[in-house]
Amino acid sequence: MILDVILFYGAAIVALASGLFVVSQRSPINSAFSLIVTMCSLAVMFAMLGSAFIAVLQVVVYAGAIMVLFLFVIMLLNAKQEEGERAGGIGRAAIALGIILAIQSVVVVWKGAANLPANYRETTSADVARGLFASPRFLYAFEATSILILSAMVGAIVVARKEKDTGK
């Protein structure tokens, strides 16, 4: 019990800190590694919230597959450290507005979440599979997802392919 609480709050603090690191680092590779830490601590929070299956997917799909893809591209393109700020002072305006928005949204969400129901029940990966496939509610969306992934795969190959020299 006490371990749950320590683990959850520890993961929350790590997620917040590494999320800030993602945004504040100038080097893309530092951002990428901070994002992996964020995703892993979010996976801990998912598990503590009772979604073990989603926590596993978070580590395997997000921290594993997607972030490896990001790191691969960063290293392939040898992305350099950023210098200077965005043109037109967008960055400074975004930080100022972001601080206000962060305070507002956290306060509003904190107050609103106090009245949420507490109908927690234990769920397993079998429940997730049943929710996906047992009724047509999500079944067609799930099938559409396969088409989306196929078209994304074809699109990625077409976009990233080297143009042959055809007089262009």
Place this chain on the structure above:
Amino acid sequence: MPSLDTLYSATLSGFETAHGGFVQVALAVSAFLFVVGAVGVFVRRNVITVMMCVELMLNAVNLAFVAFSRAHGTIDGQILVFFVFTVAAAEAAVGLAIVIALQRNREDLDVDSFNLMKG
């Protein structure tokens, strides 16, 4: 003398009823991480970092889904997270392909230098 564990579970049960426990904290963390990601999209200049900030926003939304799934005791939130995963994977694949094409054709990854469609 009560053990630390019973003492803590007593305070925890009070906390659960008073504040909804983990759910409230998770939603607050989610809101904060979303704003941080949104700010990052505007602050950072490298296209790849901007994409990573978008991923951070998606992750924050996933946390909110899972928290609501716990609060309502339904599975729908977790299924929506599953869909967000697949869409994020597709988005990362196509986005990074575009980044590679940009690097090949423009040899530059600064978002301010892409203004072909600027009015």
